[in-house]
Amino acid sequence: MPPIEPLKAGKNAVGVKAPHTMTERLLILLSRYREASIAVVAIVLVIYFQVGSDGGFLSPQFMSVVLRDTGRLGLIAAAEVMLMITGEIDLSLSAIFSIAPYVMALMSVTWGVPLAVGAVIGVLIGVLVGAINGIITVRFRVPSLITTVGMLFFLQGIVVSIYNSQPIVAPVEQPFNAIFGQSLYQPSDALLSWHGVTAFTPFLWTVLIVLALALALNRTTFGLHTIATGSNIIGAREIGVRADRMKIYNFMIAGGCAAFAGIINTAQFTSADPQAGSPFLTLQAIAAAVIGGTSLLGGSGTVIGALIGAFVVASLNNGLVMIGAQATVSDIYLGAAIIAAMILSIQVDRLRTRRRL
Amino acid sequence: MNTQTIPPLAADAPVVLEMSNISKSFGAVTALVDVSIKLRRGEVLALVGDNGAGKSTLIKILSGFHQPDTGTIVSQGKEVRFASPRDARAQGIETVYQDLALIGDLSVFHNMFLGREYHKRILGLNLLDNRKMREQAQIYLDTLGISIPSVNSTVDLLSGGQRQCIAVARSIYSSPKILVLDEPLAALGVRESAHVLGLIQNLRQQRQVSVILIVHNYNQIFEVCDRINFLHSGEVALDASTADTSEEELIRIVKSGLGRKAIDAAAAEVRPGIV
Numbered sequence: 001m002p003p004i005e006p007l008k009a010g011k012n013a014v015g016v017k018a019p020h021t022m023t024e025r026l027l028i029l030l031s032r033y034r035e036a037s038i039a040v041v042a043i044v045l046v047i048y049f050q051v052g053s054d055g056g057f058l059s060p061q062f063m064s065v066v067l068r069d070t071g072r073l074g075l076i077a078a079a080e081v082m083l084m085i086t087g088e089i090d091l092s093l094s095a096i097f098s099i100a101p102y103v104m105a106l107m108s109v110t111w112g113v114p115l116a117v118g119a120v121i122g123v124l125i126g127v128l129v130g131a132i133n134g135i136i137t138v139r140f141r142v143p144s145l146i147t148t149v150g151m152l153f154f155l156q157g158i159v160v161s162i163y164n165s166q167p168i169v170a171p172v173e174q175p176f177n178a179i180f181g182q183s184l185y186q187p188s189d190a191l192l193s194w195h196g197v198t199a200f201t202p203f204l205w206t207v208l209i210v211l212a213l214a215l216a217l218n219r220t221t222f223g224l225h226t227i228a229t230g231s232n233i234i235g236a237r238e239i240g241v242r243a244d245r246m247k248i249y250n251f252m253i254a255g256g257c258a259a260f261a262g263i264i265n266t267a268q269f270t271s272a273d274p275q276a277g278s279p280f281l282t283l284q285a286i287a288a289a290v291i292g293g294t295s296l297l298g299g300s301g302t303v304i305g306a307l308i309g310a311f312v313v314a315s316l317n318n319g320l321v322m323i324g325a326q327a328t329v330s331d332i333y334l335g336a337a338i339i340a341a342m343i344l345s346i347q348v349d350r351l352r353t354r355r356r357l
Numbered sequence: 358m359n360t361q362t363i364p365p366l367a368a369d370a371p372v373v374l375e376m377s378n379i380s381k382s383f384g385a386v387t388a389l390v391d392v393s394i395k396l397r398r399g400e401v402l403a404l405v406g407d408n409g410a411g412k413s414t415l416i417k418i419l420s421g422f423h424q425p426d427t428g429t430i431v432s433q434g435k436e437v438r439f440a441s442p443r444d445a446r447a448q449g450i451e452t453v454y455q456d457l458a459l460i461g462d463l464s465v466f467h468n469m470f471l472g473r474e475y476h477k478r479i480l481g482l483n484l485l486d487n488r489k490m491r492e493q494a495q496i497y498l499d500t501l502g503i504s505i506p507s508v509n510s511t512v513d514l515l516s517g518g519q520r521q522c523i524a525v526a527r528s529i530y531s532s533p534k535i536l537v538l539d540e541p542l543a544a545l546g547v548r549e550s551a552h553v554l555g556l557i558q559n560l561r562q563q564r565q566v567s568v569i570l571i572v573h574n575y576n577q578i579f580e581v582c583d584r585i586n587f588l589h590s591g592e593v594a595l596d597a598s599t600a601d602t603s604e605e606e607l608i609r610i611v612k613s614g615l616g617r618k619a620i621d622a623a624a625a626e627v628r629p630g631i632v
Contacts, residue, residue, distance in 0.1 A: 219484045221474050224467055228460045235458035238442075240472040299462035 034293030034345075035305045041291075042312050049319035057319060060196070064185035066314050067203035068268065072261050074310035075206045076285035077292065078213050078303040079257035082250045084289060085217070087230040087298030088144040090133060090251060093258035093285070095155035096126045097277030100259030101266035102159050105170040115176045115267070123259045129155065130255025134248030144251075152279060159274040167273040170266055180205070181267025202264045206307065209257065213303045226250060231299030287334060288313045291341040295349070312337070363561055365600060366583050370397040373534050373567050374419075374450075379428035381414055388414040390591045392428075396535065399564030401557065405575045406588035412571045415588070416537055419569075420452040421445035433534065449534035455543055457524040461513035465505060466494035468512055469527050501526050502559050503552075518549030522556050529566060536560070537569045542577055550577060557581045579604050 049057040056062055076093050083090050103125060104118030113121075133151055137144040182198035189196040217223035228236040229243040236243050258277075266272045292309030294301035316330045316337075374396040381389040389411045396402055404412045417423045419430070421439030430437050432448050439445045445452075459468050467490070475486040475493070494508045503522045505515060512520060521541055528536055541557075542550045558581050560566055572578050575585050579599060585607065587595040597607060 215482075215484075219487075221476070221483075221485065224463065224471065224474065224485065227462055228471060231460045231462035232458070235456060235460060236471075238454065238456075238458040299460075 035302055035308060038292050038305055038308045038312065038341075042308050042315070045312060045315050045319070049315060049323060052323035053319070057322060060189070060191055060199075061185045061187060062318070062322065064199045066311070066318050067200060068184065069314035069317060070307070070311045071203035071206035072265055073281070073285055073288050073313055074307040075209060075257050075261040075264075076282065077288035077306035077310045078206075078210045079254035080282075080285050080289045081292070081294045081301045081303045081306045082213060082217070082226065083144075083254050084294050084296055085226055085230045085298060085301040086247045086250050087233070088137060088247055088251070089286070089296070090130070090144065090148045090254050090258075091279065091282050092129065092133060092148040092151035092155060093254060094277035094279050094282045095152045095159070096129050096255050096258040097262035097265070097281060098274055099129075099155050099159045099262075100126050101170070101262040101276070102162070102168065102272045102274055104263060105168040105266060105272035106162070108171055109168055115170070115173045119176075119180070119260075119263045122263050123256050126255035126257075126259025126262075127252045128255070130252040131248060133255070134251030137251070138244040138247050156275075162274070165274055167271050170270050170272050172270050177267050177270070181264045181269075183268060202268060205260070205264060209260070210303050210307045213253075217301075217303060222246075222249070227299060284313055284334075285310070287338045290345070291337055293341070293345060295342070295345045297346075297349075363558065364564070366397060366400055366564070370399055370564075372396070373398050373433060375431040376415070376419065377429050377431070379415065379418060379425045379430075381418060381423060381426050388591055389418075389425075392588070392591070392593050394586060394593065394596075396567050396569065398534075398567055399561070400584065401561045401568045401570065401582040403570045403572055403575055403578050403582040403585045404588060405572055405585055407573070409590075410588040411591040412588050413539070414591075416452065416539060416569070416571055419445065419535075420450060420537060446531075449532070450537065451528040451531060451533035451535070452537040453521075453524045453528050453539065453541070455540045457520055459512045459520055459524055462511060464509050464511055465498075465515070465523055466491045466508040468523060469494045469497070469508075469530065471527075473531075497530060498523075498526055501529070501556060503556060516549060517545050518552035521545065521549075521553045525553070525556055529560070533566060535567045535569065537571070539571045540573070541570065542572065554578070554581050575607065576604060579607075 046057065053062075057066075076097070079093065080090065100122035104115060104122040107113035107118045107121065108115055129151065133144070133147055136142050136147045178194070178198045179201055181202055182195065182200075185196060185199040189199065191197075217226065225236070225241045225243075225246050226249075228239070228241050229246040233243050262277060265276055288309035289301070289306045290296070290309070291312055292302060292305030292307070294306060313334060316333050320330045320333070321327050372395055375393075376395075377393045379389055379392045380387075392411065392415060394402070394404075394415070404415065406412050414423060418425050418439075421442040421444050424438075424440070430439070432450070437444075437448055439448070442452075460471065463471070466487075470490045470493075475489045476483050477486040477489075478484075491508055498505065498508065501522075503519075503526055505519050505523070512523065515523065525536070525538065525541070538557075541553050545553065554577070557568060557570070557578075560568060561581060561583075570578055570582060579585075582599055584596065584598050585602075586593050587597075
């Protein structure tokens with residue numbers, strides 16, 4: 001504490017006490033627990049599909065499909081959330097999603113490199129690409145939208161030119177495949193069997209990483225500085241936050257997450273498709289992030305919300321087909337949901353700041 | 358704003374800062390010509406002047422953003438050179454800029470401790486000690502007599518005056534020798550200004566931190582400062598003690614024309630301050 005004699009608190013108090021009204025409390029609650037409102041949406045959706053499919057939606061077999069998609073989308077969505085909080089975005093994640101497992105499979109097939117080693121190298125490639133994206137964005141002041149679109153085409157071009165767009169069949173290695181990307185749950189599986197449990201590992205990895213990111217965001221200096229960077233970059237710099245570094249670190253995290261998601265995907269299909277990650281995957285992930293309560297304005301966001309948002313998107317994609325709708329119908333709902341979520345998010349923010357004294 | 362009487366500055370209060378003969382040009386534009394200011398411990402000094410008078414340049418030199426072309430800065434008795442804002446901060450000079458550098462999306466207590474967070478180890482992880490920061494922030498704001506709805510509320514929910522107070526409190530937390538406030542009343546209403554003036558008065562009563570206030574208009578801050586320096590066209594046109602000069606006299610002097618000679622002549626009529 002500084003060497004200042006304490007004054008009698010209250011006597012010379014400056015500032016006024018603001019009463020908390022009900023509306024104010026509700027708005028603060030809504031903005032603080034954005035995850036809660038999207039969780040309600042997810043539950044309603046589950047009930048709707050469960051009833052509509054005569055109980056088929058919540059079967060382990062169907063859930064392993066929904067949760068596989070949730071895991072893939074959620075990991076990329078959470079990575080985008082971290083970037084969106086710093087005020088940036090990465091559209092090259094789908095290309096990283098393709099190139100990392102492709103390199104892993106290629107090394108395994110040509111040099112006999114174990115998949116585990118290849119996976120580590122793949123993730124490192126993702127981190128490196130993220131670092132390059134970050135450095136170009138921060139040092140050369142190229143908007144990240146442009147940097148990463150450039151990177152998207154660049155990487156996509158590389159990965160398809162290696163083998164003329166041919167997929168590589170990745171060798172199945174146990175326990176690598178079981179732990180990182182087990183095949184889907186079969187009707188013959190028992191829920192507590194080895195295969196029955198590991199069918200959900202891709203989703204569990206995502207849960208684990210999302211929880212780690214949530215902890216980093218809300219309980220560490222790293223998270224605090226990430227939020228500060230996106231909320232007020234000039235102010236953050238004046239206080240001594242290394243804002244440029246925070247952005248680069250989050251690009252690296254995003255690249256690593258996308259690479260890991262791609263590796264899980266390849267382990268599941270035992271095949272590395274150079275076009276596994278279409279740019280549509282990144283857009284769906286951004287949709288999941290926005291539906292989950294993260295705005296593109298920077299300064300706030302929730303990775304847990306992104307995971308629930310990913311579940312909503314995956315449920316829509318699969319559930320509508322299950323209850324007999326055309327596969328393309330889900331895009332109509334998705335499009336409407338993105339716009340509605342964004343309007344809600346901005347309105348809550350606006351109301352909230354207007355309520356201030 | 359409190360009304361208690363402020364004890365006069367001790368006659369033997371040591372000089373904490375002396376900027377002598379500072380000149381600075383930006384290309385063809387001369388921003389400062391041979392400016393000297395002196396600040397004693399616990400003193401509140403107001404730098405007054407119109408746009409382009411050189412206040413901002415002087416302050417940016419003091420806080421290490423600009424380097425002077427000529428002139429010296431003596432801080433706590435030894436000559437210093439600030440290559441960057443970090444150097445100035447290391448010498449105990451904290452500056453609160455007009456933008457306040459507060460993070461709207463973070464809570465008051467996170468803002469207070471941004472860049473110097475408290476941590477605790479849980480399962481080998483270095484996590485934020487939010488409880489400690491919350492408690493410390495509350496105690497500290499109480500000490501300074503600043504009252505806000507809650508240290509948990511995010512800064513974008515606070516009023517302009519409250520934000521200014523939080524920014525000042527954050528700067529004082531690092532125990533600076535000198536606190537520079539850049540236009541602390543800009544864009545604040547009457548009641549809001551009163552909060553900030555009350556805080557400055559609280560600091561002045563304790564006579565621990567020296568304060569430099571940069572303002573457009575001295576009539577708002579006349580009661581909270583010990584000395585007023587007028588800057589005009591890059592020169593100190595007048596250095597007057599508020600104890601010896603009335604507000605009306607100052608107005609007359611300023612209105613009599615802002616050239617140095619005119620001011621000197623007018624000032625001789627009143628009583629020149631300590632130049």
